[in-house]
Amino acid sequence: MTATVTVIGGGYAGITVAKALDDVADVTLVEPRDTFVHNVAALRAVTDPVWVERLFIPYEGLLTRGRIRHDRAVRMFGSAVELGSGDRVTSDFVVLATGSRHTYPAKLDVDDSxxxxxxxxxxxxxxxxxxxxxxxxxxxxxxxxxxxxxxxxxxxxxxxxxxxxxxxxxxxxxxxxxxxxxxxxxxxxxxxxxxxxxxxxxxxxxxxxxxxxxxxxxxxxxxxxxxxxYGAAPNIGYLVPGRRLDVTPELRLPGSDTIFALGDITSVPEMKMARAAQRHAEVAAANIRALIDGQTNLTAYEPAHDAIVLPLGPHGGVSYAPEAGVLGPEATVGIKGGLFLDAYLDLLGAEAAR
Ligand SMILES: Cc1cc2nc3c(=O)[nH]c(=O)nc-3n(C[C@H](O)[C@H](O)[C@H](O)COP(=O)(O)OP(=O)(O)OC[C@H]3O[C@@H](n4cnc5c(N)ncnc54)[C@H](O)[C@@H]3O)c2cc1C
Structure with a gap:
């Protein structure tokens, strides 16, 4: 029997964990938006409309076996998730990855692309x-x-x-x-x-x-x-309003063997970043694979040190990581000039939209 996994939220963490498990599990990704939103590029999309189209990447190429369900979690009963449509979804594993909201335009506040x-x-x-x-x-x-x-x-x-x-x-x-x-x-x-x-x-x-x-x-x-x-806040109204979720080192909800939580909704002590959310997803996917195989030895997540690649316009910016030190505009543009778009087109199995 194939294990079933429901991923709630198709942001950076959700797409990464869903894709990583698609070959070993029957994955359902629940996401209200009709496309992935690459919100790392949202501010540039406001100043340079060439980026408006690039922000929206279709979900259709993400999963080979699994499926995307355009719906939203409204409540949880144990490991069962009630959706806005009224359906109740049960599965062997649930991954909560509903991320955070922020003031517009840092994060978009409408679902329809x-x-x-x-x-x-x-x-x-x-x-x-x-x-x-x-x-x-x-x-x-x-x-x-x-x-x-x-x-x-x-x-x-x-x-x-x-x-x-x-x-x-x-x-x-x-x-x-x-x-x-x-x-x-x-x-x-x-x-x-x-x-x-x-x-x-x-x-x-x-x-x-x-x-x-x-x-x-x-x-x-x-x-x-x-x-x-300013003012990021976690999207967890379907669980405990207003509070980030504590997780165990294996990224499970305390007291649960099968419910994982990833990305901006967690209280993991580190900067809330897409790259951290994706590292959470890799650890959770490895742990779910191990549990499917009947193993008990799980991987613990190590919170990341503060680090950032901060663009200041397409030709400027400053970066810092403890291992690299402070990097100026040239290196910053080298790392993030393309706002990581190609990496997400690859992950989502999508073609560039222009
Ligand atoms: C302007 C800006 C620039 C940034 N630049 C960078 C950067 O360069 N590098 C970096 O690492 N980080 C960056 N970040 C941070 C990064 O965007 C977040 O850390 C990241 O979005 C977190 O990913 P996530 O998967 O946890 O959540 P999100 O990306 O917020 O995704 C959550 C998803 O869940 C869905 N959802 C919400 N509620 C429900 C529900 N009830 N049911 C089902 N689905 C639901 C949402 O529609 C969304 O698609 C930036 C943030 C901003 C605002």
Missing amino acids: VDARAKLWATHEALSRAPRVLLLGAGPVGLEFAGEIKAAWPDKHVTVVDPAPELMPGGFPAEFRAEVHAQLAALGVELLLGTALTAPPPTAPGHTAPFTTTTSAGAELSADIWFAC
């Missing part, structure tokens, strides 16, 4: 009409977005505000932050750290309309469009 494309084009158009841009948050999303905007429209005034005293949370050396500061200054990005807005801007995010607001330092700040670039 036609609507999502239209929204990205509308945001591009709104941004192109705004001479002054305000970004709230000097973490990777705010800084990457600032770099993309200045690369696409060098004449726009871009201001990044963050209440934290330094940019980029995480265990990064001073040399990394100094290089980020230097490149942002060269791009002409205005950075206001250690200060917050006294009230949210009066306009809706992503809409073009001039406004003036004040900072906690008492300064007036005027802009024509703004975006919130």
Whole structure:
């Protein structure tokens, strides 16, 4: 009898674990979106619409034996998963990989790829009409977005505000932050750290309309469009609302032998990254294979050290990993100039969409 595996969520972790188990198990991947969304490239898709099409990669080439079910988990009863359609799915193994949401456009907030494309084009158009841009948050999303905007429209005034005293949370050396500061200054990005807005801007995010607001330092700040670039939260409303999931070293839910959880929904102590989510998927797939074979010796996941490849526009950026140290724009563009698109086209068995 072939073991059955239900993977909930077809993001970076979900597609990796589903594909890795397709040859040994009967895999069902449950995902509400009609295509995979390569959200690593979402910010560039707003500034350079050539990337709008590239963001959406069909799921059809991912699995040879298994299937994709366009539905969403709404509740779990033990290891049974209730879907939005009302169906209840039971299987030998369940893998929870429903990831996280973030403010748009860092992560898309509509499931249908036609609507999502239209929204990205509308945001591009709104941004192109705004001479002054305000970004709230000097973490990777705010800084990457600032770099993309200045690369696409060098004449726009871009201001990044963050209440934290330094940019980029995480265990990064001073040399990394100094290089980020230097490149942002060269791009002409205005950075206001250690200060917050006294009230949210009066306009809706992503809409073009001039406004003036004040900072906690008492300064007036005027802009024509703004975006919130902070606030990732796990998608686990079908389980325990609002809290990341604790997992065992083998990436199982505590107390369960057959339910695994991967990627951004977990409380594994490391930066929430696609590459970490995919490493979780590899460990979980190895463990599910071992359990299918009747083995009891499972692999433990080692949390990753803080590391990042941070583009600041298509020609700039800074990277850091403990083993490589700080890398400047040339190396960063070498690693991530193509935003890893080819790797995901390969994984999903898809052709480039242009
Ligand atoms: C702008 C930006 C740039 C980034 N760049 C990088 C980068 O360069 N490198 C890197 O390593 N990381 C990067 N990250 C982080 C990376 O995107 C996340 O860590 C990654 O998406 C996590 O993968 P995941 O599979 O856990 O979840 P997700 O990618 O969030 O996928 C979750 C999937 O589950 C689906 N889902 C949600 N709820 C349900 C439900 N109830 N039932 C069924 N399915 C559901 C969603 O539709 C989605 O497809 C970036 C993040 C952002 C926002």
